[in-house]
Structures are given as C-alpha cells and as structure tokens.
C-alpha cells in the first residue's frame with residue numbers, strides 16, 4: 091500500500107463515521123503512525139507504507155471512529171498557538187476557551203508589559219495559564235488544581251513552552267491556600283449539570299475527567315465556591331474572567347453581583363455564545 095492509498099482509505103473511513111475534519115485528522119493520525127511529516131504526506135504519496143505502519147494506522151483510525159478525540163490519541167493539543175501535552179487527567183482544551191484569553195488581551199492590553207500576578211483556578215492542562223503567560227510576558231502566574239495528576243500535567247506544559255520560570259502550579263481546593271494580591275484571575279470551572287453528564291457526546295463523557303465536567307446539580311456549584319473569595323484575592327483594578335457554558339452567562343453574572351461585582355462584561359465565542367464573563371474590582 092502506498093502512502094497516498096493509506097491516507098485516502100483513512101479519510102474515507104473517518105468521513106463515513108461522521109468525523110467532521112476527516113482529511114485533517116487522517117493526516118495527523120498517519121504522521122503519528124509512521125512518524126511522517128505533513129509535507130511528506132503531500133509530496134511522497136507513492137512511497138510504500140510498511141505493514142506495521144499500516145496496521146498501526148488502522149488501530150488509530152478505529153480508536154477515532156469509536157469516539158476517542160484526536161488529542162487523546164496523539165497525547166497533545168494546540169491552544170492559543172501553543173503545543174500542550176494532554177494526559178487522561180485533564181480536560182481536552184477547547185477552542186471556545188480561547189475566548190477568555192482574548193477577553194484578557196482586550197481588557198488588560200495596555201498592561202502587557204507590567205509584572206502582573208495571574209491566577210488560573212482549575213488549571214487542568216495549564217492551557218489558560220500558559221496562554222496568558224505567553225501574552226503577558228513580564229507577568230508571573232500560578233495555576234491551581236485539585237487533581238494532583240492535572241497539576242503535574244500543567245507543570246509539564248509550562249516547561250514545554252519555556253514558561254516555568256514565570257509560572258508555578260499548586261495542587262489544592264480553589265483559592266483556599268492562597269493569600270491574594272492577584273491582578274488577573276481566570277477560571278474555566280466544571281459547569282455541566284450533574285444529571286446531564288451521561289447525555290454528553292462520547293468524546294466528552296468517556297474521555298474528559300468527571301472532575302473537570304461536574305458542576306453539581308444545577309451546574310453552578312464551582313462559581314458559588316469561587317466567586318465569594320474574589321474580593322479577597324483580587325487587587326483593586328484587577329479583573330476576574332470566567333468561562334460560561336452556553337446559556338449560563340446570566341446566572342453567573344447574578345452570582346458575581348451578589349459579591350459586589352456589577353457591570354460584568356461578556357465576550358462571545360465564534361458560535362455566538364457569551365463564553366467569557368469578566369468583572370473588575372473597582373472597590
């Protein structure tokens with residue numbers, strides 16, 4: 091079998107199984123299976139693929155067809171242009187979550203050169219922490235996660251991206267072990283209603299850790315735990331930015347208001363959902 095034939099067979103199988111970006115995903119899988127480069131897949135289509143590589147490719151395609159996300163198969167994902175290692179202990183970082191980084195860039199763009207103190211609550215893979223430290227190049231940041239395995243993954247990603255000199259990771263329960271003094275707090279907490287988890291797509295339900303998804307009975311448990319501590323944690327003039335699930339923005343703003351944060355600002359993702367909710371400590 092040639093490289094071109096192997097690729098075409100994989101695209102067809104993925105396409106038939108309903109994988110949206112079948113051509114792109116097949117190329118990533120083939121690079122993984124045979125240690126090929128993307129240009130090779132375009133230029134060396136007539137070279138022979140060894141039976142061992144063809145068999146491994148079949149296995150990888152089969153895993154994808156059964157619903158395993160590409161990033162889980164490859165063990166890495168891209169977020170805000172950074173490459174991140176993704177272990178089973180962490181949420182697969184989502185494109186929509188980049189809305190929070192865009193919000194921080196928009197709201198604090200004039201402070202890019204300052205030595206800010208950044209906090210990422212529920213850091214998971216460290217996606218948000220890494221992205222923010224890559225933007226705010228003079229800043230220092232800390233990520234917190236209750237999962238020790240996740241905090242190890244986040245630390246690994248700081249190192250992988252050369253950001254560990256300005257970032258550290260703690261394993262703990264939200265902000266309970268922190269004193270405060272932060273200029274920017276970011277959080278994408280678990281926000282799926284407990285009862286809805288079994289209804290989620292296989293890619294999410296079977297591969298993202300329950301600890302990263304479960305927001306309690308109505309989905310808002312974590313916001314209720316984190317938000318009352320914001321006045322203590324934030325410096326005056328500092329911003330807190332939260333991710334919201336589709337349709338959750340109103341309830342999160344109400345929780346923020348009850349802790350003294352009026353004038354919340356919303357940022358939409360590319361699907362038109364109010365995805366990032368930002369508030370400034372003006373008191």
Ligand SMILES: C[S@@+](CC[C@H](N)C(=O)[O-])C[C@H]1O[C@@H](n2cnc3c(N)ncnc32)[C@H](O)[C@@H]1O
Pocket residue numbers: 180181182183184187211212213214215216217218234235236237240262263264278279280281301302303
């Ligand atoms: C939705 S994931 C977000 C991960 C990452 N920030 C991202 O955006 O890709 C939520 C994270 O919060 C963590 N978490 C859940 N409960 C926590 C708690 N009480 N304290 C700290 N982290 C917690 C989970 O382990 C998980 O990594």
